Amino acid sequence: MPVPAASPLIPSENITDEVMFQRLQDGDTAAGDELVRRYYQPLLRYLQRLTGSQAGDELLQQTWLSVLDHADKFDPALSGGGFKAWLFRIATNKANDFWRSRGREKSAREGLRLVTDDASPASDQRLEGSEEQQKLRWAISQLPESQRQVVMLRYYSELKFVEIAKVVGCPLNTALGRAHKAMMKLKQLMES
């Protein structure tokens, strides 16, 4: 695919992600900075919501380094959803790695929660915003990981469900079922 040369006449906002990424592959570090800037907020929020921790910053950096490492595997023609879907797929994998590495710690924490907590919003979480917002934060943390991934991908990446199914690597019906269950469970938890 021919890549338009960087030109001061074309604002960088009008250049597609795929073209920017091609420039990054060609050694244009400014294109990399632009891509990081474009996805800074949705990607960081997504990672924070998935991991529910302050590890979001670190995971964000790891995601971008992984993008560089696997740059040769990205094919815009084959990747449904383009660069964005590919980027969120890498971020999802990083979050999964994080969960796996923290699995033991999480199990121990959940065991402790069963003893000390009667299914109310976690008191150790950062308390910002109103009671309703704290409740939503807690409700999200109660979702199974697979359901949380689909819902957060939908909200933060704005990908279509067909693309989300590819990102998380499951059939479309499964992705839709997870999203439906997650939304109904969130509604139920918020009303309780």
Add this chain to the structure above:
Amino acid sequence: MLESLENNEVILLMYLADELPPVDRQEVEQMLAADGGLRRALEALQAAHSALHVGLARLDQVESLSNQATLTRRIGRAMRQHSLDRASKSRTPERTKVALPWWTYPTAAAAAIFLAFTIWVISFNSSHRAVVTYPPNSPVAIGPAGGGSPSGPPSATDLRPTPAQLAQELENSFGGSTTEREDNQMAALQVDPQAAQGGDLNE
């Protein structure tokens, strides 16, 4: 597409997300018009969807992110360093690994053992060989008259002494004939030869 969707819940979700093709969308609207239960399910799903979106938007407003400029700069630096590392790594010629056949190591081991054995045999032979040193003017060292090759150096066979030559050589080295040797021994002992031969010492 509707045929591929498993149940009404996922159909409604696709409808709500506006991801159905126009024909399927029209069909769902006909179903909704005819089925009150489906309409209620859609309303519930719509309410949950809206509540989640509104709630997340408010949560994002309240929760502060890390300083974007700082984090973006840090990631940019890390990416540049990463690219440099990869470039330098690709420039460094990798050590080529030569795939040796399986029999190389056994053969090398056998050769080493054979070499060690050969060295041991040579050193063993040389340490057990009788070394006879002849004076430079001895006939053995010079060799028999007319012996050996007329043009080249004498062969090992030519240099080998005959038994008679060896006897002569031994005699020379002990100093004179057998009789002389006996006299010398007596003198050394300072004993009368007659007494030594069994005579009476008082006579």
